[in-house]
Amino acid sequence: xxxxxxxxxxxxxxxxxxxxxxxxxxxxxxxxxxxxxxxxxxxxxxxxxxxxxxxxxxxxxxxxxxxxxxxxxxxxxxxxxxxxxxxxxxxxxxxxxxxxxxxxxxxxxxxxxxxxxxxxxxxxxxxxxxxxxxxxxxxxxxxxxxxxxxxxxxxxxxxxxxxxxxxxxxxxxxxxxxxxxxxxxxxxxxxxxxxxxxxxxxxxxxxxxxxxxxxxxxxxxxxxxxxxxxxxxxxxxxxxxxxxxxxxxxxxxxxxxxxxxxxxxxxxxxxxxxxxxxxxxxxxxxxxxxxxxxxxxxxxxxxxxxxxxxxxxxxxxxxxxxxxxxxxxxxxxxxxxxxxxxxxxxxxxxxxxxxxxxxxxxxxxxxxxxxxxxxxxxxxxxxxxxxxxxxxxxxxxxxxxxxxxxxxxxxxxxxxxxxxxxxxxxxxxxxxxxxxxxxxxxxxxxxxxxxxxxxxxxxxxxxx
Numbered sequence: 001x002x003x004x005x006x007x008x009x010x011x012x013x014x015x016x017x018x019x020x021x022x023x024x025x026x027x028x029x030x031x032x033x034x035x036x037x038x039x040x041x042x043x044x045x046x047x048x049x050x051x052x053x054x055x056x057x058x059x060x061x062x063x064x065x066x067x068x069x070x071x072x073x074x075x076x077x078x079x080x081x082x083x084x085x086x087x088x089x090x091x092x093x094x095x096x097x098x099x100x101x102x103x104x105x106x107x108x109x110x111x112x113x114x115x116x117x118x119x120x121x122x123x124x125x126x127x128x129x130x131x132x133x134x135x136x137x138x139x140x141x142x143x144x145x146x147x148x149x150x151x152x153x154x155x156x157x158x159x160x161x162x163x164x165x166x167x168x169x170x171x172x173x174x175x176x177x178x179x180x181x182x183x184x185x186x187x188x189x190x191x192x193x194x195x196x197x198x199x200x201x202x203x204x205x206x207x208x209x210x211x212x213x214x215x216x217x218x219x220x221x222x223x224x225x226x227x228x229x230x231x232x233x234x235x236x237x238x239x240x241x242x243x244x245x246x247x248x249x250x251x252x253x254x255x256x257x258x259x260x261x262x263x264x265x266x267x268x269x270x271x272x273x274x275x276x277x278x279x280x281x282x283x284x285x286x287x288x289x290x291x292x293x294x295x296x297x298x299x300x301x302x303x304x305x306x307x308x309x310x311x312x313x314x315x316x317x318x319x320x321x322x323x324x325x326x327x328x329x330x331x332x333x334x335x336x337x338x339x340x341x342x343x344x345x346x347x348x349x350x351x352x353x354x355x356x357x358x359x360x361x362x363x364x365x366x367x368x369x370x371x372x373x374x375x376x377x378x379x380x381x382x383x384x385x386x387x388x389x390x391x392x393x394x395x396x397x398x399x400x401x402x403x404x405x406x407x408x409x410x411x412x413x414x415x416x417x418x419x420x421x422x423x424x425x426x427x428x429x430x431x432x433x434x435x436x437x438x439x440x441x442x443x444x445x446x447x448x449x450x451x452x453x454x455x456x457x458x459x460x461x462x463x464x
Contacts, residue, residue, distance in 0.1 A: 101133045101135070101136035101152075102133070102134060102135055102136075103135055103136070103137045104127065104134070104135040104137075104457075104458065104461045104462075106457045106458075106460060106461040107125050107127070107135055107137065107454060107457045107458050107461065108125075108137045108139055109457070110453040110454060110456070110457035111123045111125060111137075111139045111140070111450075111453070111454065112139060112140075113453065114449065114450045114453055115139065115140040118308060118311055118312060118313050119308070119439065119448075119449060119450050120140065120306070120313075120420070120437045120438075120439050120450055121140055121141045121142070121143075121144050121150075121303075121304065121306050121313055121437075121438070121439075122138070122139060122140025122141045122142055122149070122150035122154075122303065122437070123138075123139055123140060123150065123435065123436060123437045123450070123454075124136075124137070124138045124139075124150060124151075124152060124154055124156075124342070124343040124434075124436040125137055125139075125343070125434065125435055125436070125454055125458075126343040126344065126346075126347045126432070126433075126434040126436075127431060127432065127433055127434070127458050127462070128347050128350070128351050128354075128431070128432040128434075129430055129431060129432075130351065130354055130355050130430050133344075133347065134431075134462070135458070136152055136343065136344065137152070138150040138151050138152045138154060142154050142301075142302075142303040142304060143303075143304040144304070144306070144313065145304075145315070150303065151301065152342075152343070152344065153289065153301060153342050153344065154301055154302070154303045154342065154436070155289060155294070155298055155301045155302045155303065155340050155341070155342055156302075156303050156340065156341065156342070156419075156421055156436045156437070156438055157302075157305070157318050157320070157321075157339075157340055157417070157419060157421075157438065158337075158339050158340065158341045158346065158417045158421045158436075159320070159337040159417030159418040159419055159421065160336065160337045160415055160416065160417050160418060161337075161339070161341070161346065161415050161416070161417045161421055161422075161423050162334070162335065162336065162337050162338055162339040163258050163335070163336060163337070163394050163395075163415055164349075164353075164394055164395050164414070164415050164423075165277065165281065165339065165349065166258055166261055166262050166265075166335040166336070166394060167211060167261070167373060167393050167394020167395060168281065168349075168353075168364070168365065168373070168394075169262075169265050169273075169276055169277055169280065169281065170207070170211075170261050170264065170265055170393075170394070171365060171369050171372075171373050171393065172280060172364070172365065173265065173268050173269065174369070175365065175366060175369055178268050178269075179207065179264070179268055180207070181206065181207045181208045181211065181393065182206050182207070182208060183206060183207055184204050184205065184206055185205050185206065185207060185210065185260060185264065186204075186205075188263075188264045188267045188268060189235055189260065189263060189264065189267065191235065191236070191239045192205070192235070192238060192239065192260070195217070195240075195241070195242075195243050196242060196243060197216065197242065197243045197244075197245065197246055198242055198243075201246070203216070203243060203246055203247050204247070205217065205247045206247070207261065207264070208377065208393070209247045209248060209257070210254070210257035210258065210260055210261050211257075211261070211377065211391075211392075211393040211394050212251070212377050212378040212381075212391045212392075212393070213251055213252060213253050213254045213257060213378075213383070213391060214247060214248050214249070214250060214251055214252075214378060214381060215243075215247050215254055215256075215257045216243035216244045216245040216246060216247050216249075216250070216252070217238065217241070217243060217244075217254055217256040217257055217260070218241050218242070218243070218244050218256065219254065219255045219256050220237050220238070220255075220256065224237055225237060225332075228331075228332050229330050229331060229332055230272070230332050231259065231262055231263040231266055231273060231332050231333070231335070232263065232266075233332065234259055234263065234332055235260070235263055238256055238260065250381065251378060251381040251382060251383045251384070251391065253384060253385075255336040255337070258335050258336040258394070259334065259335050259336050261335060261394075262333070262334075262335025262336075263335075265335075272333070273333045273335060274291075274292050274293075274333040280364075281349070281364065284362055284364070285345075285348045285349060285352060285359065285364075286345075286348055287341070287345040287346075287348055287349060288345070289301075289340070289341060289342045289345050290339060290340070290341040290342070290345045290346070290349075291339065291340055291341075292333040292334070292338045292339060292340075293326075293327060293328070293329050293333075294326045294327050294340055295327060296327055298340075299326065299327065302326070302340070303436075303437075303438045304438065305317065305318050305419055305438040305439075305440050306438060306439060306440060307439070307440040307441040308439070308441060316440035316441070317440075318419070319418070319440070320334065320337060320338065320418075326340075337417070337418065342436070343434045343436045346423055346434055346436075347432060347434050350414075350423055350425050350432040350434065351432055352364055353370060353374065353413075353425055354425050354427065354430065354431075354432055356370050356371075357369060357370045372392075372393065373392055373393040373394065373395060374392045374393075374395050374397060374411075374413040374425075375392055375397060375411070376390035376391065376392060376397050376399065377390075377391065377392050377393055378390050378391040378392075383396070384446075385416070385444060385446040385447070386402075386403055386404050386405060386444070386446050386447050387400075387402055387403060388400035388401060388402045388403070388405060389405075392413060395413040395414065395415060396413065396414060396415055396416075397411065397412070397413045398410060398411065398412040398413070403447060403452075404446060404447045404448070404451055404452050404455075405424075407455050407456050407458075407459035408424060408426050408455065408459075409426050409427070409428035409429055410428070411426075411427055411428060412424055412425065412426040412427070412428075413425055414433075416445050416446040416451070417445065418440075418445060419437070419438050419439055419440055419442075419445065420435070420437040420438065420439040420442050420445045420448055420450060420451070421435060421436050421437060421438075421445075422434070422435040422445075422446070422451050422454075423435075424455070429462075431458075431462065433454070433455055433458055435450070435451060435454045435455075437450060
């Protein structure tokens, strides 16, 4: 007989009947089969766990796991079945506790209320500390019409949550001495030299202006960036455009500025932007689902986007890719907002930043670089998208918590996405908050009721 603990547990317990003695076998899926009675098992700690559980139900297992294991109580087939069932139950509890991330009920309840109000179809929420995930839960639907439930590994278009990743890539090159945040952008992209304001005055734009959305560079017009297939081609659409204001004099959210930073990464590193991110961040961090280009295998896990019409949710296109194949590579890797990701993937990136540039023993940035990037660099400029913020190098920074940020500490930094996704890192509390939803027409996704409900529930639950 074989007892299968659960479909999601990497463990099968089986009993192989010897003429006189039952011998238990353990199999880790994909790792071969080995008997409990082996003198040098692949995982002695796990074997000890089995022994502990067997002792709890008062079975004699021997002091050294000597083979064979004699169970004098197990002469009866009925008793054997009962005892094996008990072992399976005890193991299921232990393994499930170890491998299933915890869930904070208050957060899940808050998201359920948002679903019941038809604000969102579903959500994946994650809260983490510096060393572990404190909460991970999927609730609601990934696709209402097909009745597909949201899963913890559901994929989302994270839109402008791409920007902090782009900023991190640039700062890696700054650390290596290959560029400076005070460098003029035409040092790397000569065609962007001699940009002028409407009065004809020529201005120098630095990388810092791009990071802080104070360059004055206008965004491309509707449909203008549908045809470029790489960032070099994108830059041609920025050449010669009149600046909206003198660099550094105002704050105006600029997709152009962040895309230009991505192109500078390519010029300096000699690698396509997507390859640089994959090699330097995604692969070493274990962000296996984060990509500009979804695979056919990933498409079924992509949460459907919805817009609210009246009191109902209706399917909506992902605006940035309207009419385009999401698996096609015939489009540029948009540094301003082209990534897809999962809550767990982005949580790894956020925890690395929370840990001052290090995660699981691997250093990606120095602490002083993280500090420079995530503290206000925009001076006294009034910034968006909610009151009380300033801007770091590619990151929104909370100066005076209020409104949708009222439960966060001063110095919290992060970014939202066009379709309601949110990621915020609170260094004072040592917490990361990740919200993954796909709602197309929030009036202001950074000030949405859904964001507030999530963060308030998390803050209350973790305050106790």
